[in-house]
Amino acid sequence: MTRSLLLFALSRLSSLKESSPTPLLRPTLVARMAAFTGEKALVVDPFCFRQFSENEASASYGGTVFQLSIAEFEDIVNARYHESNLKGGYAPFCKHLFVENDFTDAVVNVLPIIPENESKLRSKYEARNDKELPVLTRWFPAELVGKDLPKAKYLDLILYSREQINKENAAQGRAENPVTAPWGIVSIKAQDADHELPMTPITAMRNALGKEEGGSGIPIDRQQYMEAVNYWKNHATVS
Numbered sequence: 001m002t003r004s005l006l007l008f009a010l011s012r013l014s015s016l017k018e019s020s021p022t023p024l025l026r027p028t029l030v031a032r033m034a035a036f037t038g039e040k041a042l043v044v045d046p047f048c049f050r051q052f053s054e055n056e057a058s059a060s061y062g063g064t065v066f067q068l069s070i071a072e073f074e075d076i077v078n079a080r081y082h083e084s085n086l087k088g089g090y091a092p093f094c095k096h097l098f099v100e101n102d103f104t105d106a107v108v109n110v111l112p113i114i115p116e117n118e119s120k121l122r123s124k125y126e127a128r129n130d131k132e133l134p135v136l137t138r139w140f141p142a143e144l145v146g147k148d149l150p151k152a153k154y155l156d157l158i159l160y161s162r163e164q165i166n167k168e169n170a171a172q173g174r175a176e177n178p179v180t181a182p183w184g185i186v187s188i189k190a191q192d193a194d195h196e197l198p199m200t201p202i203t204a205m206r207n208a209l210g211k212e213e214g215g216s217g218i219p220i221d222r223q224q225y226m227e228a229v230n231y232w233k234n235h236a237t238v239s
Helices: 002-016 025-037 046-051 056-060 070-079 162-171 201-209 222-232
Strands: 042-044 094-100 110-112 122-126 135-140 154-161 183-191 235-238
Touching (some): 042 046, 046 183, 162 183, 222 235
Parallel strands (some): 135 235
Antiparallel strands (some): 110 235
């Protein structure tokens, strides 16, 4: 019965696709139906699997890696999900959900750049997968600065709508993910702030390249870009 209700909701959304003046209402409505039927509103997208130790890609990933399973993580964050807690992201298809980090041992992964640690900064050209163009990145190696990092107070779950995920998969020649959950978790940031930290300028540039090169096709917003520069010229990630 619950499955039938969800399918009915999806069919209604499909019929409203052309007439709806507010596309963001579609994933939100599906999320409401998912909660009603017991389906998950949030799932970890395959792009984010590298942040979980159960996935072999985590061995070469320099960011936050979680020891609990993907299924356990999804169960916890879905139990805490409510659409009223979603915060706007850099584009209409992107949202943020901030959850208290009381169920993982993730530490903060951003540090201010000061004279005492500036010499430890490293840089290289890097692509996050084989479909992307490499871009120049910089970071603090965890083995040099990460011994006493404090546990993060919050996790910033970066969400993409199912429609956007499908568009990016198609642009890069990937098969469409059969998952129908309205929101995919594409990245998880461990931090002390319960609000979005500025996107790194190089990420904004990558997004502007277009879906075929691993971006989202969103043009650079000059004001947001300069705000990001002002933050990241004095900070760097730990990986």
